Amino acid sequence: MKKRGEIEVQFNWILVLVAGAVLFLFFFGIINWAKQSNEESSSTTISTYFDSILTASAVKEETLNQVTIPAKQITFTCNGYRVNNAASLQNIRNKIIFAPTRIEGAELITWSASWNVPFRVTNFLMVTSPNIRYILRGSSGDLLFEEIQDIFPAELQLDVNPPTIEDENNYKVRFLYANQGVDDADVAPFKKYSAEDITALTITGATIDESLALTFHAKKPVGDPISGWASPVESSTSFARGSLLGALFTEDPEHYVCAMNKGLSRLNNIAQLYKQRSEELKAYYFSLSSFCESPHFNALTTLDAIAATDMNTLAGLSGHSFDLISENQNARSGSCALIY
Amino acid sequence: MASKKAQIQMMETIAILFIFFIIVTIAIIFYFNIAKANTAEKIDTFQELSKIQIAQLASTLPELQCAQENIIRANCVDLLKLKASSKQIPQPILPGPRLIFSNSNDYFDLFSFSNITVKQIYPSGAQEWTIYNKQPLEYQSKRLTFLPLSLYDPKLETYSFALMVVEVYT
Numbered sequence: 001m002k003k004r005g006e007i008e009v010q011f012n013w014i015l016v017l018v019a020g021a022v023l024f025l026f027f028f029g030i031i032n033w034a035k036q037s038n039e040e041s042s043s044t045t046i047s048t049y050f051d052s053i054l055t056a057s058a059v060k061e062e063t064l065n066q067v068t069i070p071a072k073q074i075t076f077t078c079n080g081y082r083v084n085n086a087a088s089l090q091n092i093r094n095k096i097i098f099a100p101t102r103i104e105g106a107e108l109i110t111w112s113a114s115w116n117v118p119f120r121v122t123n124f125l126m127v128t129s130p131n132i133r134y135i136l137r138g139s140s141g142d143l144l145f146e147e148i149q150d151i152f153p154a155e156l157q158l159d160v161n162p163p164t165i166e167d168e169n170n171y172k173v174r175f176l177y178a179n180q181g182v183d184d185a186d187v188a189p190f191k192k193y194s195a196e197d198i199t200a201l202t203i204t205g206a207t208i209d210e211s212l213a214l215t216f217h218a219k220k221p222v223g224d225p226i227s228g229w230a231s232p233v234e235s236s237t238s239f240a241r242g243s244l245l246g247a248l249f250t251e252d253p254e255h256y257v258c259a260m261n262k263g264l265s266r267l268n269n270i271a272q273l274y275k276q277r278s279e280e281l282k283a284y285y286f287s288l289s290s291f292c293e294s295p296h297f298n299a300l301t302t303l304d305a306i307a308a309t310d311m312n313t314l315a316g317l318s319g320h321s322f323d324l325i326s327e328n329q330n331a332r333s334g335s336c337a338l339i340y
Numbered sequence: 341m342a343s344k345k346a347q348i349q350m351m352e353t354i355a356i357l358f359i360f361f362i363i364v365t366i367a368i369i370f371y372f373n374i375a376k377a378n379t380a381e382k383i384d385t386f387q388e389l390s391k392i393q394i395a396q397l398a399s400t401l402p403e404l405q406c407a408q409e410n411i412i413r414a415n416c417v418d419l420l421k422l423k424a425s426s427k428q429i430p431q432p433i434l435p436g437p438r439l440i441f442s443n444s445n446d447y448f449d450l451f452s453f454s455n456i457t458v459k460q461i462y463p464s465g466a467q468e469w470t471i472y473n474k475q476p477l478e479y480q481s482k483r484l485t486f487l488p489l490s491l492y493d494p495k496l497e498t499y500s501f502a503l504m505v506v507e508v509y510t
Binding site: 012015016019026030041045048049051052055056059061091093094114116118119120121122266269270272273274276277280281284328332337338340 | 386407418424447495
């Protein structure tokens with residue numbers, strides 16, 4: 001009888017233990033699921049609002065916004081961005097964004113600059129962080145070097161020709177060399193940083209309004225016995241201020257080329273529209289036997305050439321742009337409707 | 341007698357567990373209903389934001405805006421650009437003529453499933469231009485935005501009054 005009672009007590013304890021374990025696992029599962037779903041949901045919400053901020057910034061010309069968003073990190077690619085560790089990449093749709101590969105911290109700077117070739121094609125949107133340090137090297141008196149200093153917003157950290165470089169604990173450092181080659185000594189204080197966080201851009205050319213040759217560099221990987229810039233390097237081209245600004249803020253050359261291709265696709269459509277517009281104006285002025293037919297007629301070939309531009313022929317835009325500006329001035333001097 | 345007491349005790353335990361799980365189930369159903377309502381509200385907000393974004397982008401397109409040497413006139417559409425963009429242009433690859441905005445994925449990324457038209461309101465003899473039209477096979481609702489614009493004719497150097505109607509399918 002006593003033995004039966006003992007078994008009964010033990011059985012009750014086992015039952016309580018099993019039920020307790022099941023309950024514990026059940027609630028642990030629910031809490032875990034709720035946490036994950038909440039994190040995913042808040043990342044999606046932040047992404048959506050961030051997308052609205054980006055759209056609003058992109059439609060306004062030449063505006064700089066300082067934005068604070070409740071996110072620890074945003075990673076950018078050419079086609080989208082990811083807030084924190086969100087599973088899905090938020091598509092940036094047709095917006096053309098130039099940004100570092102990763103932005104840490106809640107503070108962001110968005111800045112829109114129009115891309116004029118010479119007519120306005122679109123607004124390029126630059127996104128960066130005030131915690132990223134930019135170091136500009138060049139020779140005083142060099143026009144390009146002076147222009148880069150002038151276009152750089154005051155809200156960002158720009159050190160111009162510092163005599164010595166020290167690590168100031170920025171999570172990313174970007175070197176900009178205007179009309180001069182990279183210097184391996186500049187990288188020495190940043191040995192512990194990964195290659196993607198210490199990058200450089202060399203810009204070669206006369207002025208930001210023309211086409212410029214670009215070379216993208218990254219630091220040698222951590223552990224390499226000799227510090228310095230890695231090779232091989234990627235080369236590209238920029239044309240006009242908007243496109244150069246894009247290159248200044250984009251570390252990844254593939255991202256830069258991809259964003260520029262989006263811009264060139266828009267350029268193709270807009271040049272076609274301007275061509276059709278000039279054709280209609282040419283026909284109209286022809287019917288009036290007006291001088292104004294001439295600038296619109298002359299612009300057609302140039303607009304065709306501009307519409308056919310791709311990354312390989314981007315440098316040629318300088319000449320076409322000059323021709324179109326000249327025809328537009330002719331139209332203006334004859335009191336005609338302008339080409340653009 | 342002891343066996344019966346134990347059976348009653350076990351029944352009690354099972355009954356408590358049963359009631360407990362019923363309460364947990366009710367709580368979960370309640371939580372899901374609230375979460376569902378919140379999600380529906382969020383989807384509505386996001387769709388509204390998307391509609392505003394599309395309207396913002398459509399009204400500031402360089403492809404349509406009035407500009408003189410890149411100096412933009414706000415809320416103004418160039419009539420010749422509008423005519424050119426709503427012209428049916430032949431496509432070498434895709435069959436049939438398409439609108440310039442509807443033939444490119446770039447603009448689908450921009451406008452998604454929507455219909456954007458510009459209607460001339462004044463002077464009368466109203467004309468209408470469709471600049472983008474992509475309709476999904478099925479949609480639940482259409483969200484409309486009306487944007488008042490001035491329409492500039494560079495040939496005659498005259499202005500007329502127009503409305504841009506942005507219909508976003510959701």
